[in-house]
Amino acid sequence: MNPNGADKYRRWDAAYVLGSLIPSERQEFEEHLPGCADCSAAVAELAGIPGLLAVLTPAEAEALGRTGSENTPPGLLTGLAAKTIRRRQRTRLAIAGLVLGASAASVGITVAVTAPATPTAQATVQTQAPAATRLTFEAAGANPLTATGSITAQPWGTRVDWQCSYAPSPGAYPSRSGTGDAGALGYSLVVVDTRGAATQVGSWTAGPGTVVALTASTSIKAADISRVEIRSVADGRTLLGARP
Ligand SMILES: [Zn+2]
Numbered sequence: 001m002n003p004n005g006a007d008k009y010r011r012w013d014a015a016y017v018l019g020s021l022i023p024s025e026r027q028e029f030e031e032h033l034p035g036c037a038d039c040s041a042a043v044a045e046l047a048g049i050p051g052l053l054a055v056l057t058p059a060e061a062e063a064l065g066r067t068g069s070e071n072t073p074p075g076l077l078t079g080l081a082a083k084t085i086r087r088r089q090r091t092r093l094a095i096a097g098l099v100l101g102a103s104a105a106s107v108g109i110t111v112a113v114t115a116p117a118t119p120t121a122q123a124t125v126q127t128q129a130p131a132a133t134r135l136t137f138e139a140a141g142a143n144p145l146t147a148t149g150s151i152t153a154q155p156w157g158t159r160v161d162w163q164c165s166y167a168p169s170p171g172a173y174p175s176r177s178g179t180g181d182a183g184a185l186g187y188s189l190v191v192v193d194t195r196g197a198a199t200q201v202g203s204w205t206a207g208p209g210t211v212v213a214l215t216a217s218t219s220i221k222a223a224d225i226s227r228v229e230i231r232s233v234a235d236g237r238t239l240l241g242a243r244p
Helices: 013-017 023-035 037-046 049-053 058-065 079-087 089-105 119-127
Strands: 132-136 145-154 157-166 185-193 198-206 211-218 225-232 238-242
Touching: 013 023, 013 037, 023 037, 145 225, 145 238, 157 185, 157 198, 157 225, 185 211, 198 211
Parallel strands: none
Antiparallel strands: 132 145, 145 157, 157 211, 185 198, 185 225, 225 238
8 A cells, every 4th residue: 555664454465365354354454455456466366275275184284273384294385375374373373274174074165265367357356345245143943152144245256254152151062071172162154055055164163152253255156145054063953044
């Protein structure tokens, strides 16, 4: 933005592409993009990384989650991804979360962001400011979760943002005796399209009293999404569902 000074947004590109910016930061960055060719170009350049990361093994993903980049196995990442990962811990954690989620589900996480093939695709990144469609989640039976969210049509598919809150009492959770993890359980976000096909687009682990704000990307068009569900990884049960 300012050619003579530091552009504080210049290092936000990877976190943005990986969906690890909090909603207010993301909005701020998206307002910045149309006026900044550097950041727009960087976002376009990185847009294929989430799909690339989806093919990593759990061990590789764990290596990415460690603080020191010296732990990253040599040859694991392409130069571009490696450069990105060294930038910020937040980026590393986001990558680890994405990849671990994909591995846990035994299906490829569908953060298949299509890399822009032409300069006109970069222009799309700069000019798109689509409206979000609100998701009102309703509980399918008694459970300690509540959630709000939205879906936003993008040139490459749909971005899903959601915030999930957990009842503070561990007593509200099914006990998992012997695990010693204070009730932390795995959850997945699943998009059901108009043909009834369910696709997991994200997963996470959280325990009592926590609030998580997450973003996922899918190549499924927003118009083709009929339901967004939060499911228990342990038994596949749908806990919350929303119709866009
Ligand atoms: Zn910028």
